[in-house]
Amino acid sequence: EENRHGIVMRDYLVVTRGVDPVALENDRMANMTKGAHSDDLNGLMRGVAYVAVQELGTRVSHKNTGKACNDPVADRMLQRIAADENLHMIFYRNICAAALDLAPDQAMEAIAGVVSNFDMPGIGMPNFRRMSLTMAKHGIYDIRQHLDDVVWPIMRKWKIFERNDFTARGEQAREELAAYLEKTEVDAKRF
Ligand SMILES: [Fe+2]
Numbered sequence: 440e441e442n443r444h445g446i447v448m449r450d451y452l453v454v455t456r457g458v459d460p461v462a463l464e465n466d467r468m469a470n471m472t473k474g475a476h477s478d479d480l481n482g483l484m485r486g487v488a489y490v491a492v493q494e495l496g497t498r499v500s501h502k503n504t505g506k507a508c509n510d511p512v513a514d515r516m517l518q519r520i521a522a523d524e525n526l527h528m529i530f531y532r533n534i535c536a537a538a539l540d541l542a543p544d545q546a547m548e549a550i551a552g553v554v555s556n557f558d559m560p561g562i563g564m565p566n567f568r569r570m571s572l573t574m575a576k577h578g579i580y581d582i583r584q585h586l587d588d589v590v591w592p593i594m595r596k597w598k599i600f601e602r603n604d605f606t607a608r609g610e611q612a613r614e615e616l617a618a619y620l621e622k623t624e625v626d627a628k629r630f
Pocket of ligand 1: 523527
């Protein structure tokens with residue numbers, strides 16, 4: 440499905456002449472050649488926690504990109520992609536919820552590590568910083584949306600701050616996560 444999302448978005452941009460297809464392909468190759476961040480995906484638990492957050496991030500950003508395009512075709516196409524991303528998110532979120540019940544401390548450490556070091560997969564692409572500012576400016580994705588529409592809904596679903604099944608190890612990770620979220624809340628207000 441992710442591959443088909445890439446195909447349909449690229450084809451849309453080419454047939455509408457929305458971008459220079461050669462520049463797009465060069466940037467795509469640069470991003471793919473760079474690869475993923477192995478630190479973030481180290482271990483099954485961290486990998487699953489990462490995609491639970493990231494899939495919801497893509498759902499939000501694709502949906503908002505559809506609105507920003509100001510074209511009913513792009514909007515319908517991106518809503519369809521966002522609906523797929525939502526199902527991906529639910530799948531990984533359910534696995535993580537089961538992990539929290541089975542091994543609360545281990546799952547909590549992975550979640551705290553992932554949320555506190557989170558980058559979207561596009562971080563390796565050329566001009567990512569400039570493009571992420573453009574996205575924020577047009578209401579597609581920013582820190583506020585990352586906290587309110589992505590991180591907090593998942594934390595609430597997992598009842599992270601209501602659980603009483605952690606030992607000292609899990610409790611420490613939860614406190615680190617709480618401190619990170621407080622600091623990011625300040626950043627979001629400043630931004
Ligand atoms: Fe996805």
